[in-house]
Amino acid sequence: MIYNEIINSINEIKNLGYALSLLNWDQSIFIPKNGVMSRANVIETITKIAHDMLISDILYEKILSCTESNDFKNLEEFKQKEILKIKKDVEKERKKPTDLVKEIAKTTSLAMNEWEQAKKTGNDEKYLPLLNKIFKLKKEIADAIGFSDNPYDVLLDDYDENLKYKYIEPLFNSLENQLVEIINKIEASKKHIKDDFLLRKYDKNKQWEFGLCILKKFGINFDSCRQDISTHPFTTTIGEYDVRITTNISENNFIKGFFSTLHEGGHCLYELSVNNHLNSSPFATISSLSLHESQSRFFENIIGRSYGFWKNHFNDLKKLFIENLNNVTLDDFYKAINKVKKSPIRTESDEVTYNLHIILRTQLENDLINDKINVNSINDFWHERTKKLFNFYPKTKSESYLQDIHWSDGLIGYFPTYTLGNLISAQILNAMENQMGKVNDINDEKLINIIKWLDKNIYKHGSFYSSMELVKISTNKDLTHEYFIDYLKDKFFEIYN
Numbered sequence: 001m002i003y004n005e006i007i008n009s010i011n012e013i014k015n016l017g018y019a020l021s022l023l024n025w026d027q028s029i030f031i032p033k034n035g036v037m038s039r040a041n042v043i044e045t046i047t048k049i050a051h052d053m054l055i056s057d058i059l060y061e062k063i064l065s066c067t068e069s070n071d072f073k074n075l076e077e078f079k080q081k082e083i084l085k086i087k088k089d090v091e092k093e094r095k096k097p098t099d100l101v102k103e104i105a106k107t108t109s110l111a112m113n114e115w116e117q118a119k120k121t122g123n124d125e126k127y128l129p130l131l132n133k134i135f136k137l138k139k140e141i142a143d144a145i146g147f148s149d150n151p152y153d154v155l156l157d158d159y160d161e162n163l164k165y166k167y168i169e170p171l172f173n174s175l176e177n178q179l180v181e182i183i184n185k186i187e188a189s190k191k192h193i194k195d196d197f198l199l200r201k202y203d204k205n206k207q208w209e210f211g212l213c214i215l216k217k218f219g220i221n222f223d224s225c226r227q228d229i230s231t232h233p234f235t236t237t238i239g240e241y242d243v244r245i246t247t248n249i250s251e252n253n254f255i256k257g258f259f260s261t262l263h264e265g266g267h268c269l270y271e272l273s274v275n276n277h278l279n280s281s282p283f284a285t286i287s288s289l290s291l292h293e294s295q296s297r298f299f300e301n302i303i304g305r306s307y308g309f310w311k312n313h314f315n316d317l318k319k320l321f322i323e324n325l326n327n328v329t330l331d332d333f334y335k336a337i338n339k340v341k342k343s344p345i346r347t348e349s350d351e352v353t354y355n356l357h358i359i360l361r362t363q364l365e366n367d368l369i370n371d372k373i374n375v376n377s378i379n380d381f382w383h384e385r386t387k388k389l390f391n392f393y394p395k396t397k398s399e400s401y402l403q404d405i406h407w408s409d410g411l412i413g414y415f416p417t418y419t420l421g422n423l424i425s426a427q428i429l430n431a432m433e434n435q436m437g438k439v440n441d442i443n444d445e446k447l448i449n450i451i452k453w454l455d456k457n458i459y460k461h462g463s464f465y466s467s468m469e470l471v472k473i474s475t476n477k478d479l480t481h482e483y484f485i486d487y488l489k490d491k492f493f494e495i496y497n
């Protein structure tokens, strides 16, 4: 049957994707220095084979004869949707001109090098023309694929299927106004929160053990998962029952390692569960990074930075690090891990100020793709917006637009998924609490019940729904910024009196 043939082909391509994930994972963790060059060639070859299979005329003809045949209507609805999803993905890929795709790969590889230099030295003379070219090429890709309203939508779709800028813009505008108000109030409180004890020497092995112990409480089965160390923490799926996560532990900063372990743990739970429910279906992926991020941030922030979680876990931590935490109370600790401090650097930001960084980047991406501003004036734009949002100017270009790796790597349309993830996580919390009662005393049993709720309402659907559809189905409301704002006000106005 033609349906089976199509699914088999897609699963073969998926297997090549798993092989690529394994090669990339190894490259970030174990590869000897001299293996890097030949590894790049292996990755390039397999990527090409997988891509050729995806855009092959044979596969596309099978898809068309399946969807155009009279039997199609007789397929069960789930299978019809599977084929239509594959059709959309294949058509999108087939519309991209091969030369343009190669040109982007070449330009981003050069840009990554120049970006590293520019970030170090602050001299962006060689980098800026490359960045200009990346935005120009991405615009060409959007034109080739086609759009009805805004070329930026085509790029957003790569990271969150069917996401449109017209949904994001009003959401982010309202969010910005309310965030600025909250931050002003926190600053006006003049309350000083002590957090120096988080920066004392924390034994790396003990940190590793403590993190793993919490992940096991999440119910992560370490027969289907492993954790390693890498410079930038990430999660990758190598097979249906094989998800790898990494963390980065710093001896002088407890927060960094522990919260990145929780963050990747959230991604891992989602990946394992999706595969478990949908295994060989094309929906056994998470095609919305906003949803993916909502889960990592749910465990990192909503659970991991909550009073209810530490009420049940602070004593265990204190026993491990008695030399650092002897005179620290649960209350001191909770406030320290939630300290609000405006920073020019996105990745060093707290739960409240973080989203202003994303709002700035999202608006800038949309303006650049739509030629409302020129790449050459990117630094001026950044200065002006930083002053308006944070009330300070970045001191250097490395504190300004050179801080993130994303654009050099061609990742345009990726940033908004971070903030959408935060908004979704708070809306999910609200829906969960409406059914389960307040999530304020997070012991082991509660933790398992929370994960069961997520499994039933979010994880099991994979990418059957778009992010906005799934939010509506699981919370009974369209995505709004209001639950996130309420969450921030409840939490931070109490911390800052």
Ligand SMILES: [Zn+2]
Pocket: 263, 267, 293, 296
């Ligand atoms: Zn993440």
